[in-house]
Amino acid sequence: MSTLGEIGEHEAIRRLLPLLGNHDALVVAAGDDCAVCRMPGAETDQVFTTDPIIEGVHFAPGEIPRRVGHKAAGRVLSDIAAMGARPRWLLVNVVAPPTLEFGYLEKIYAGMTALLERFGALVIGGDLAKGPVLELHVFGVGELPSGAALLRSGARVGDSIFVTGPLGCSLEGKHLDFTPRVEEGILLRETGKVNALMDVSDGLATDLRHILSRSGVGANLESAAIPKNGTLEQALFDGEDFELLFTAPAEIEALWGDRLGFRPARIGAVTSEVGVLRLDGAALEGKAFEHFTD
Amino acid sequence: MSTLGEIGEHEAIRRLLPLLGNHDALVVAAGDDCAVCRMPGAETDQVFTTDPIIEGVHFAPGEIPRRVGHKAAGRVLSDIAAMGARPRWLLVNVVAPPTLEFGYLEKIYAGMTALLERFGALVIGGDLAKGPVLELHVFGVGELPSGAALLRSGARVGDSIFVTGPLGCSLEGKHLDFTPRVEEGILLRETGKVNALMDVSDGLATDLRHILSRSGVGANLESAAIPKNGTLEQALFDGEDFELLFTAPAEIEALWGDRLGFRPARIGAVTSEVGVLRLDGAALEGKAFEHFTD
Numbered sequence A, B: 001m002s003t004l005g006e007i008g009e010h011e012a013i014r015r016l017l018p019l020l021g022n023h024d025a026l027v028v029a030a031g032d033d034c035a036v037c038r039m040p041g042a043e044t045d046q047v048f049t050t051d052p053i054i055e056g057v058h059f060a061p062g063e064i065p066r067r068v069g070h071k072a073a074g075r076v077l078s079d080i081a082a083m084g085a086r087p088r089w090l091l092v093n094v095v096a097p098p099t100l101e102f103g104y105l106e107k108i109y110a111g112m113t114a115l116l117e118r119f120g121a122l123v124i125g126g127d128l129a130k131g132p133v134l135e136l137h138v139f140g141v142g143e144l145p146s147g148a149a150l151l152r153s154g155a156r157v158g159d160s161i162f163v164t165g166p167l168g169c170s171l172e173g174k175h176l177d178f179t180p181r182v183e184e185g186i187l188l189r190e191t192g193k194v195n196a197l198m199d200v201s202d203g204l205a206t207d208l209r210h211i212l213s214r215s216g217v218g219a220n221l222e223s224a225a226i227p228k229n230g231t232l233e234q235a236l237f238d239g240e241d242f243e244l245l246f247t248a249p250a251e252i253e254a255l256w257g258d259r260l261g262f263r264p265a266r267i268g269a270v271t272s273e274v275g276v277l278r279l280d281g282a283a284l285e286g287k288a289f290e291h292f293t294d
Helices: A009-019 A065-081 A102-117 A182-191 A204-215 A234-239 A250-256 B009-019 B065-080 B102-117 B182-191 B204-215 B232-237 B249-256
Strands: A027-028 A035-037 A044-054 A086-096 A123-132 A134-146 A160-163 A195-197 A220-222 A244-247 A265-271 A277-279 B024-028 B035-038 B042-052 B086-096 B122-131 B135-145 B160-163 B197-200 B217-222 B244-246 B267-272 B278-279
Touching: A009 A220, A009 B102, A009 B122, A035 B086, A035 B122, A044 A065, A044 B086, A044 B122, A044 B135, A065 A086, A065 A134, A065 A182, A086 A102, A086 A182, A086 B035, A086 B042, A086 B135, A102 A123, A102 B009, A123 B042, A134 A234, A134 B042, A134 B135, A160 A250, A160 B204, A182 A195, A182 A244, A182 A277, A195 A204, A204 A220, A204 A234, A204 A244, A204 A277, A234 B135, A244 B249, A277 B135, B042 B065, B042 B278, B065 B086, B065 B102, B065 B135, B065 B197, B065 B204, B086 B102, B086 B182, B160 B249, B182 B197, B182 B244, B197 B204, B204 B217, B232 B249
Parallel strands: A086 A123, A220 A277, B086 B122, B217 B278
Antiparallel strands: A027 A035, A035 A044, A044 A134, A086 A134, A160 A244, A160 A265, A195 A244, A220 A265, B024 B035, B035 B042, B042 B135, B086 B135, B160 B244, B160 B267, B197 B244, B217 B267
């Protein structure tokens, strides 16, 4: 017998996955940023994701409510962006103590809808229930052309590794007012050149390891090339950056600027050392944020 | 300024709805059992819903974990059934304290998947986060032929009112091991005769009032005709029965038994008195379970 605190979030999820089922219509289920489902007869695939934010875990008690709403919706938009999909619909479960001011909740919704409007997405449902602390559980639905989803499992030996923006120190504020890289994710997918894509939520080192393990490859990062807010350590391990991390042949760099309107940074290369992550050639030790054990 | 405890769940939801948006692709958004969305080019519409279950609110601390999982998934399947749709995909957010035994969580998942397998539905994703009490937030996706969703707003004057099974006393156990009326909902939709459909979660009286207000009609219930577990009061107000409540022309009764394999009970009729609910001809007073104020 062991508790969640003893085994940690990632191990718990790994053990739960085999309890779930599988189906022909699933392109990918749990284990990527979103699940991807085929619809019979439709020209589009759908992606589904869900993210909780919990007072005292993902935001401080008394945080500005518009920022809480922004983060709750933004995390889900970032997951949808990480498939190259366009966000469409969101449903929101709110858990709150009876003492919560209704005006505070209204401002949370205002923060969510202000962000969603920028990307043409809508809250279309949800529920409201009583509980000890404030929580938002946001479920998101996105769409993309059939067969076009960008997965964590597509990285190829020789690919360059890129990020869309600087990493680290997100807890100083960016984790509450980041712009999810929705348009960037769609543009990257439309190039047809990206092999693997995800968003940086648990930290560059941890998230890149997800790409490596699912793709059966390794990577070498170049410390000087990583765009940083703060130190290298912070850029590698802080998390909640919500930038996009992707791999593609080096030739994709010819599209930066004019064609895409933004310029990702090349931070390393995909290698054939399965599961091995190196920094400037030296093996990088594991370190990751874990719910329950941290 | 007022708190959630002062204004109550239903009023809070009523005030939040105008903050959400609308879209051409939405057949119906928040305000029915599920949101219904059109997919361009698809032969099917999709329905989306979400339900939380929270320790100490929806189930007792220490409850048998398979029953907790059964209820969490069953509530969402019941919402999908209440549109006449077939459940396909579920995503589950779990919130739990670090002291929770992992084995307890595994048994919750076993309870969910055992129920889902009966209806060909699958858990395809979700998340796991730390919080003070155990919660499951289940998001469900269902499908049905384009344009065929059965809404709360379709009841017509002169319709008969039916339920699929006995009501009341659900807290004695049924709320944890009910069978969501998925097959019944699909069969009822396939008759082409049902005008309004929903599931009984807040109690017959409260839920029927939702149909009346959204359809712009009234109703008269016949107390002797209501199938009951326990007293009339319990059948009217207890809630969490998860039977289907629907209105249809009386002629639909010719289909019971042989054609449908089940026999709903006729419990009253739809009248032209907008918003007025009567029991044996006398006005029935309001009384409903509310999160926060109860």
